[in-house]
Amino acid sequence: MSGLESVLIVGTGLIGTSIALALREHGVTVHLADRDAASLRLARELGAGVEWDEGTRVDVAVIAIPPHAVAERLSALQKAGAARFYTDVASVKVLPLGRAAELGCDLTTYVAGHPLAGRERSGPAAARADLFLGRPWALCPTEETSADAVETLHGLVKLCGGEAVRIGAEEHDRAVAVVSHAPHVAASAVAARLADAPAAALGLAGPGVRDVTRIAASDPALWTGILSGNALPVAEVLEAVAADLAAAAASLRSAADPAAMASVTELLHRGVAGTGRIPGKHGGPPRAYSTVQVIIGDRPGELARLFKVAEAVGVNIEDVRLEHAPGLPLGAAELWVQPQAVPTLSEALREHGWHLP
Amino acid sequence: MSGLESVLIVGTGLIGTSIALALREHGVTVHLADRDAASLRLARELGAGVEWDEGTRVDVAVIAIPPHAVAERLSALQKAGAARFYTDVASVKVLPLGRAAELGCDLTTYVAGHPLAGRERSGPAAARADLFLGRPWALCPTEETSADAVETLHGLVKLCGGEAVRIGAEEHDRAVAVVSHAPHVAASAVAARLADAPAAALGLAGPGVRDVTRIAASDPALWTGILSGNALPVAEVLEAVAADLAAAAASLRSAADPAAMASVTELLHRGVAGTGRIPGKHGGPPRAYSTVQVIIGDRPGELARLFKVAEAVGVNIEDVRLEHAPGLPLGAAELWVQPQAVPTLSEALREHGWHLP
Numbered sequence: 001m002s003g004l005e006s007v008l009i010v011g012t013g014l015i016g017t018s019i020a021l022a023l024r025e026h027g028v029t030v031h032l033a034d035r036d037a038a039s040l041r042l043a044r045e046l047g048a049g050v051e052w053d054e055g056t057r058v059d060v061a062v063i064a065i066p067p068h069a070v071a072e073r074l075s076a077l078q079k080a081g082a083a084r085f086y087t088d089v090a091s092v093k094v095l096p097l098g099r100a101a102e103l104g105c106d107l108t109t110y111v112a113g114h115p116l117a118g119r120e121r122s123g124p125a126a127a128r129a130d131l132f133l134g135r136p137w138a139l140c141p142t143e144e145t146s147a148d149a150v151e152t153l154h155g156l157v158k159l160c161g162g163e164a165v166r167i168g169a170e171e172h173d174r175a176v177a178v179v180s181h182a183p184h185v186a187a188s189a190v191a192a193r194l195a196d197a198p199a200a201a202l203g204l205a206g207p208g209v210r211d212v213t214r215i216a217a218s219d220p221a222l223w224t225g226i227l228s229g230n231a232l233p234v235a236e237v238l239e240a241v242a243a244d245l246a247a248a249a250a251s252l253r254s255a256a257d258p259a260a261m262a263s264v265t266e267l268l269h270r271g272v273a274g275t276g277r278i279p280g281k282h283g284g285p286p287r288a289y290s291t292v293q294v295i296i297g298d299r300p301g302e303l304a305r306l307f308k309v310a311e312a313v314g315v316n317i318e319d320v321r322l323e324h325a326p327g328l329p330l331g332a333a334e335l336w337v338q339p340q341a342v343p344t345l346s347e348a349l350r351e352h353g354w355h356l357p
Numbered sequence: 358m359s360g361l362e363s364v365l366i367v368g369t370g371l372i373g374t375s376i377a378l379a380l381r382e383h384g385v386t387v388h389l390a391d392r393d394a395a396s397l398r399l400a401r402e403l404g405a406g407v408e409w410d411e412g413t414r415v416d417v418a419v420i421a422i423p424p425h426a427v428a429e430r431l432s433a434l435q436k437a438g439a440a441r442f443y444t445d446v447a448s449v450k451v452l453p454l455g456r457a458a459e460l461g462c463d464l465t466t467y468v469a470g471h472p473l474a475g476r477e478r479s480g481p482a483a484a485r486a487d488l489f490l491g492r493p494w495a496l497c498p499t500e501e502t503s504a505d506a507v508e509t510l511h512g513l514v515k516l517c518g519g520e521a522v523r524i525g526a527e528e529h530d531r532a533v534a535v536v537s538h539a540p541h542v543a544a545s546a547v548a549a550r551l552a553d554a555p556a557a558a559l560g561l562a563g564p565g566v567r568d569v570t571r572i573a574a575s576d577p578a579l580w581t582g583i584l585s586g587n588a589l590p591v592a593e594v595l596e597a598v599a600a601d602l603a604a605a606a607a608s609l610r611s612a613a614d615p616a617a618m619a620s621v622t623e624l625l626h627r628g629v630a631g632t633g634r635i636p637g638k639h640g641g642p643p644r645a646y647s648t649v650q651v652i653i654g655d656r657p658g659e660l661a662r663l664f665k666v667a668e669a670v671g672v673n674i675e676d677v678r679l680e681h682a683p684g685l686p687l688g689a690a691e692l693w694v695q696p697q698a699v700p701t702l703s704e705a706l707r708e709h710g711w712h713l714p
Contacts, residue, residue, distance in 0.1 A: 165557075179551070182550065190628075193598060196631075208540060214632070220622050220629060227609060228609070231610065242599045245595045246596065265577050268545050278551065278562050317660060
């Protein structure tokens with residue numbers, strides 16, 4: 001059976017408390033545990049659940065603590081018979097699974113998990129019931145995991161609004177290395193160049209470099225932990241990226257040689273191919289959209305009026321990027337719409353006095 | 358005198374035609390020249406100006422052709438006495454200035470320039486009179502350049518809506534290497550890893566990697582030209598980035614050693630420092646804004662209603678990021694506002710039934 005009536009959240013940080021809030025919205029009884037009394041009290045005050053009485057047995061125990069501590073806690077909880085099934089939410093999966101095996105944990109009741117969600121803030125105060133809405137949530141059952149455990153965890157993910165993605169632990173760790181951990185370090189390395197650059201250079205910075213380096217603004221301590229927990233897969237990706245960049249640099253030093261520049265062009269082509277594989281909204285390629293550019297003023301209501309025009313002609317704006325001008329009260333909005341909506345929206349905006357190219 | 362009544366645009370591509378359109382809006386007489394008759398005709402039909410009669414002398418000739426061809430054209434135009442002053446718009450500046458000196462051009466009348474603006478599309482059909490609005494526009498006069506030439510070019514930039522940034526040619530080329538050219542190659546190298554990754558890995562991709570790799574979707578041929586024209590400064594930055602990434606990889610391979618991980622943490626800290634130096638809207642740091650998150654439905658008018666609420670309480674939304682969920686009709690909007698506007702906007706949105714964390 002896969003009924004989910006009661007859950008124990010071990011660790012009332014951002015992820016743990018968010019899971020608690022999401023499950024509470026579906027009537028699940030949530031018990032909370034945290035060694036930090038202040039964090040536990042705050043989570044309770046936020047309505048995340050009640051303090052766990054260690055005698056209470058639940059359907060699922062969610063271990064929401066740092067990766068290095070997961071297996072020891074799992075072992076202790078299993079010895080106490082705290083739950084029918086167990087999961088964790090750490091951003092790496094080989095490490096906790098390996099240590100759980102070493103510690104002799106019961107692997108039939110444990111489904112290692114990783115919701116791909118987060119915020120730039122941490123702690124229970126930043127928690128949101130909708131944190132996982134539509135986000136992938138990796139589940140990494142092993143050959144030993146029972147079908148009941150897997151089914152129950154799929155149900156938990158669904159209640160939280162997440163999209164369960166079943167994947168092996170090693171495959172998971174290599175995947176997050178390439179789509180998250182290594183890109184983070186690369187963004188940091190590009191941003192580190194800006195730290196040393198003269199002020200005049202920053203004056204020529206535009207939206208491109210801002211996008212490339214945005215994630216490099218995150219908390220270094222948090223990311224050091226994530227990277228050290230997935231060290232080898234991340235190292236492999238970074239070595240490949242570093243080799244490509246070193247080769248590009250060498251080619252540029254021989255830029256007069258067309259063969260050297262051909263290898264740079266080839267890297268740029270591989271980059272284009274890679275970007276085309278990133279799923280966009282609804283899983284489709286983001287480049288399926290067309291854009292409409294419009295000049296906007298910097299006053300309240302400017303965007304409201306713009307979206308109202310789109311609504312009036314039945315056009316859904318899939319995404320919007322604002323690009324503001326330093327020192328000027330004007331900017332450009334780039335509206336992403338279905339290609340067939342471009343003429344309709346453009347005409348409607350022009351009719352309402354918007355300035356389009 | 359710095360009067361600007363007539364301009365010759367040599368090269369009616371995206372940048373040349375956009376300058377023509379911008380100047381026409383201010384009553385400047387614009388003459389057009391292009392060796393490609395179709396491009397010239399299209400620019401004329403777009404209202405960019407009239408075909409240049411080679412006997413006509415203008416105030417400023419704008420050479421809007423690829424960097425490698427600028428100096429030869431400058432020399433020919435000067436020999437024909439085509440203009441009082443000359444400029445170009447190439448994305449590198451040492452190369453055209455150096456070749457102009459070699460060819461014995463008159464450097465008193467030439468102000469090398471580079472408007473920091475572009476689009477993912479090219480050609481006259483993509484041109485916009487507002488392309489330069491609020492964008493930096495580098496001007497690189499040398500010791501030989503006359504004050505009149507500099508003053509006239511400042512006037513031209515202003516008429517186009519750009520913000521003139523006076524900078525030396527070598528400083529310019531090093532600056533764009535660090536804020537534009539090298540980040541582009543780094544984004545390509547990260548995206549290239551995605552090209553080889555298993556499909557399951559892409560299923561775990563989120564907004565972070567999408568931002569890092571966005572610019573890597575640009576035209577490889579165009580970028581090969583840009584990179585080869587600024588080869589050595591870009592190579593230097595890429596070597597530094599590659600060295601940082603190789604060092605991070607080596608540290609991760611010794612992740613059990615706290616000293617090794619400390620060097621990774623230090624790189625992450627340098628990255629944070631670098632992102633903090635990127636100017637945001639109005640030249641201020643982007644992190645001066647706070648964000649309000651709100652859950653939105655995927656139907657026409659959803660954002661219009663949201664912005665209307667903001668308007669009603671007098672809150673200006675400085676920037677907005679939409680984050681959509683694969684396979685779900687819901688997404689989260691992140692609204693950037695002045696920190697003091699957060700409570701007002703949050704309360705107003707909740708009152709109108711929006712779902713906020």
